[in-house]
Amino acid sequence: MPTFVYMTRCDGCGHCVDICPSDIMHIDTTYRRAYNIEPSMCWECYSCVKACPQNAIDVRGYADFAPLGHSVRAVRDEEKGVIAWRIKFRNGKKDLNLLAPITTKPWGKHIPDLKKVPAPTQEQRNSQLLYNEPKYIRMDDGGLHTLESNGLEMKEGVYY
């Protein structure tokens, strides 16, 4: 679709400009509001739609294959940790409301600061282990999988 911006809702805050991965949401210098400057480089990723505090941005399916008269809207709420979707068909026969969680924990609070965790030992540095391993990578208490532990070797040639 590209995305488009409703004139009466946009207040020119620029959140969409800031977030667009494709750098195609820009502020129009005359109207002081955002618009999509390059629809053919729009992925319909909805990053700008989700970021817009005024719900001013919507999507109209790509002109070369999508008929008019449909709607897929999203409201993303970081505090509640959910995203709500509403899909409306062109023929009006389907109107779906879907809700999905976006996080299970308060935002950013459960990511450790690796500067403050105990520093790795020289032994760990010389090993193949990454941070927090071997936790989670084995069912038993063993260490990292190796060719030896798994009874494997690397051999040149064709083997099937």
Place this chain on the structure above:
Amino acid sequence: MAYQTIVEDNIDILVAGAGLGGTGAAWEARYWGQNKKIVVAEKANIDRSGAVAQGLYAINCYMGTRFGENNPEDHVRYARIDLMGMVREDLLFDMARHVDSAVHQFEEWGMPIMRNLEKGSFLREGRWQIMIHGESYKPLVAEAAKKSADKVYNRVCITHLLMDEAKENRVAGAVGFNVRTGNFHVFKSKTVVCGAGGASNIFKPRSVGEGAGRVWYAPWSSGSAYALMINAGAKMTQMENRIVLARFKDGYGPVGAYFLHLKTYTQNAYGQEYESNWFPALQQLVGKEYLDPEVSHATHRPIPTCLRNHCIINEVNAGRGPIHMVTMHSFQDPHLEEIGWHNFLGMTVGQAVLWAATDVDPKNENPELTTSEPYVMGSHATGCGAWCSGPEDVSPPEYQWGYNRMMTVEGLFGAGDAVGGTPHAFSSGSFTEGRIAAKNACKYIDDGKAEGIRVSDATIAKLKEEVFKPMEHYKIYRNDIVAGTVNPNYHNPRQALDRLQKLMDEYCGGVTVNYMTNDKLLSIGLKKLKIMEEDLEKIAAADLHELLRAWEVKHRHRTSECVMQHTLFRKETRWPGYYYRGDAMKVDDENWHVLTVSRRDPKTGKYTMEKAPLYHLVGDIEDKALAALHAAEGKK
């Protein structure tokens, strides 16, 4: 020039491009380098950049070792058969043995991963895939990267890697420009982890006009991972291995969950199963080693993705298209129907938009499938990328020359699309590769390998001039014409992109030629790419946004050239359904059971091609189900 030069000096680890690979690198680097200076440069905004910007509904690479589900070598075997044997099994094994720890960390950070309530394990979509509510996957990993990095430069597009002037073939950082301010950024760094992306939009897309944005891989994936490394003189591997996707028509919505979880299947326009009709002839081309439907049926060994594409392509050419995904049965179950929709909203909203626009309710009709234009990348069912050193406890000598995930350029590391020969890494595997690269980059610095790096002011001045040349060129020549976009002195970035796409499509096996090419076509294509390179020196950018597009198309061009060279070199059709070499239609294991490796000499622009030996994991690797089948046959 009015734009300032901003130098960030004494960086230890520069992450160039912060998608899943880059964020993994930035995050992990802090642990192994608690006092090191870690800087991220990202051409968009790290919160929504890279291929996972709009989210994911599945993590496609998870072993589940702690639940007793798979061992790393099982995944290696899967990726190997899917890619017709052509993978770096050392790197794959290494990624697979670490990937679970990344996924469990995501869950600890707050990612909603669905659980199998009976077993307590993660809910499986398929053998390797788990289901998540991943709308905020990218913001979540970005949070981790931001926590670890000293500085994140958003909207800085890296155009070149900097090379050390004290020691040959050693990296010294990178340069780029800020897409908003126009400032020229110089990052002097001891190591660089290349986390930039693969390439969409180098082959002409099926869609036209606005719909050109509805590519399968993100339109902002500009092949920068490859161009940056090729231009630095790094060796590349498997660049011929582009991928074609069988996806829902036009919207390119994902089919994985549909096949695996919703148990949908495909049929031709007349309601017939079609794949088995094409298998006998296909088996003649690829050999029984790669296509044995009976074995696949008995052992659940997958039929390679490219071969499935081959059947679709041939069935459509035989006049029995379109191919449909049969959804009507599964979608009668309201729970499965909801999953089907969530699947799109979580990662390809555009497909939901399209079905809403065309009133396609998969409960009442079976949607169309198609095969996409080709893409060049290294983390899905394809393994394009740089030739990397592997882990010392796994890799044979030809695959190992020092630090794990270091390229053939010293101090240059990579993750995700940048790493060659590691398909099926997907999001979690790319993040994991970033972690591995970061640890080893720290080690490289601690070992004193980055001492005495020197970059002269003259080099920086020269690069600055080169970076802004498209804008200068525009200023000089724009007034030759009254108005409009037709100018005899330059092309604008869109015009250049159109030219590249048409050229790649027609000469390198795009959709309009049914993925067919040959030695003659490729040779002509290479000549045309060379001429195009001359014209790219005259590309014009009216503003900073166009400057971004100008550099993206330059990167796509370099990537394309390398793809063309590799495609010409491998004289066989290794992946029918991805592309065909009309002059060598069969798999040729006698001559081409090898990995292809190239190097472009940065001084002369000449490519050197070589074959690298292919090592396989053997031993306990023998597929147990396959062994049982062979034993049963023996008894008969």
